[in-house]
Amino acid sequence: MKKDQGPGGQTEIIFTGFGGQGIVLAGKILGEAVALGDHKESTLVQSYGPEARGGACSAQVIISERTIHYPYVRQADILVCMSQGGFEKYIDVLTPEGILILDSDLVQPRGLDRVHFDIPATRLAEELGRKMMANIIMLGFFTAVTEAVSFEAASEAVAASVPKGTETMNLKAFSKGWDYGRALLKGRQKKAEGRTGA
Amino acid sequence: MNGKPQIESRATPVPGPARSIILFLCSWGPHAAFQRLQDECAPIPEAVKMVRIPCTGRITKALLFKPFEMGADGVALIGCHEGTCRYGSGTKAARANVRDTCEILDLLGLGATRLRLGLFLPDDSAGLLQFLRQFSDDIQSLDKSPVAPYPLPAVQGDPTPALNQVLREYDVYACQDCGKCSSACPLTLAGKTFSPRSTANALIAGQWDDEGVRRDIWSCLTCGLCSDRCPSAVNFPGFVREVRRILLAHGLGGHEAHGGFFQSLSRTMTSPDLRIHHWSWLPDDIQTDPQSKVLFFGGCAPYFDIFFRTHLGVTTRDILVDSLRLLNFFDIHPALLDAERCCGHDLYWSGDQENFLKLARLNVEAIRASGVEEVIVCCPEGYRTFSHDYPANGVETPFKVTLLMDFLEREIDKGAVGFKRLNRSLTFQDPCRLSRFEKKSALPRKLLGRLDSAGFGEMQERGGGAICCGNTAWTGCDAFSKALQVHRLRQARATGADLLVTACPKCQIHLRCAMQDPFIGESLEMETVDLTTLLARTIQWE
Secondary structure (H helix, E strand, O other): OOOOOHHHHHHEEEEEEOOOOHHHHHHHHHHHHHHOOOOEEEEEEEOOOHHHHHOEEEEEOOOOOOOOOOOOOOOOOEEEEEEHHHHHHHHHHHEEEEEEEEOOOOOOOOOOOOOOOOOOOHHHHOOOOOOHHHHHHHHHHHHHHHHOOHHHHHHHHHHOOOOOOOOHHHHHHHHHHHHHHHHHHHHHHHHOOOOOOO | OOOOOOOOOOOOOOOOOOEEEEEEEEEOOOHHHHHHHHOOOOOOOOOOOEEEEEOHHHOHHHHHHHHOOOOOEEEEEEEOOOOOOOOHHHHHHHHHHHHHHHHHHHHHHOOOOHHEEEOOOOOHHHHHHHHHHHHHHHHHOOOOOOOOOOOOOOOOOOOHHHHHHHHHHHOOOOOOOHHHHHHHHHHHOOOOOOHHHHHHHHHHHOOOHHHHHHHHHOOOOOOOOOHHOOOOOEEEHHHHHHHHHHHHHHHOOOOOOOHHHHHHHHHOOOOOOOOOOOOOOOHHHHHHHOOOHHHHEOOOOHHHHHOOOOOOOOHHHHHHHHHHHHHHOOOOEEEEEEOOOOOOOHHHHHOOOHHHHHHHHHHHHHHHHHHOOOOEEEOOHHHHHHHHHHOOOOOOOOOOEEEHHHHHHHHHHOOOOOOEEEEEEEEEOOHHHHHOOOOOOOHHHHHHHOOEEEEEEOOOOOOHOOOOOOOOOOOOOOHHHHHHHHHHHHHHOOOOOOOEEEHHHHHHHHHHHOOOOOOHHHOOOOOOOEHHHHHHEEEEOO
């Protein structure tokens, strides 16, 4: 699902979650990928404070074809939520046509009547043996469903940003999220065509 | 004979046609008619070579097919009309066998018109002559059969040196005589006087000509359970296969089940000029693409279903359709080899190395020419043969070989795929080529675990230690194989499951066979379905 860029050719993105989930790292990798790999402009604003000890946390990323004059997100085009608190705090910032991405095991969008993308990123990370890689799985999923960043740029940025020696494992996590996203899009397309089974 | 057409007599023989027709002639009614033609020097086409038979109902599909393997252009089966057959049901059986063999000839590309059934009584010699001349003319109008028979070379002399070499190559001398193989062998446990240990020892002692040893070489199911237990890791199935090869090459043939039909079928397919129509029956909604870089190799299931139709009602062909449906589900529209041939597994394991290699080379060449990069195989035997036995016998495969189950697990694992609720409790029959030979027993269980079923119960023997379905490579089918199948089905029922999942078409055929027993069949009956079919019927996008 290609996200149309917002006004001024820029896409405003918020990653939210608990401190310790690697939310800021995910935002940083995304910004780097866009700037270094896709040769666009990007900015990152990260939240500081008690978040590092498990509170709500966010990373605000702006991607643009042109110079970004203001780095804070006013109206999010894409909102990624990896905690219920983050979801509730930021859901109203998301534009009506924006893309909402949730960790389906951690966020319950009760009463929300809009299309969104779910992935059990934390559970998948546990299955891969590293719960701390949920952010990278989410980043892979984000890359697949939003196409805000290219696969190549994002995976290269992942490899360059994670601790030495964990590149293979993190790329596996990134692919896991990417595959899940592609499968989800394919499934939605099939359902729209009225073909759900084999 | 008043009012009947006069039989044309001939003084000089009609010029010999280039075609050959085998006439299986019932020795009761029609033979009298044929004899009259001979007595009157009637112009019986010279292409016709007559074989007297006791009754058309006794001519099995294997016998009907055998002349085609040997290069015949046409076969006619001549019997009596219904109601006049002295065996009662001979004509009915003949009709069914001819119909099935015709379908097989169509799939093979030889064409059903090459086989015909005729029914004549003693006083209808004119009708018989007309039939023979018409059939002969029809065969003459067809191309000569493209089947080039490959007789097995009968090597002269003593096989001992070759056997000794195989004993060395397979390190059978490492046998510690511990007997673990025999105590694990399902055939031995079923009560057969067969022992891998004593067979190995007898061959070490040079007793290859012993009647019991030669029988045992063909009794072995090559299921590999003995090797699994052997502390010296003697590859007994491989050794048995090599001994079969040597004995066969020396003209010391062995036992082939079902009259050797499936070996005949495979050997027929070694003819390069055969224009096989392997996929002519495929449903219209299956999407394939001749330009695809992925090829789906189906295997011999379509032939199995026709062959066993009258008494087993197997539908192993569904495995191929369901495999293709699953590939389509994941947006793979694979190429198919219209002229797909047998992979050669059965010839290989029944010792016909020469024809196995011919099939292997033809298959690999056809796949190479189609330009594909990956071949997906759904049959465990086909997968084993392509991925292991071809390269091991010097036939390199310049493409990736993937087991369908591996492909499915990889795709399903990507996520966003679920399964419809299945209110059945399952158990699983391991195919020996998958679980023991390829060490992939966890894979089908992983897929079964993904299903939303009412439960899964393991049989007493499972995975790498599972009991074979009782027959491999269409050899060794006997009462002891049956006992083994009965044992296996009782194990399956003891799990409390109500659906037996198989993963190899032969497992399904052999287990269903035991369920046909008129005395205990009911106590063994269990609905059986292939894993591929189960997946295809329940998979869905979430």
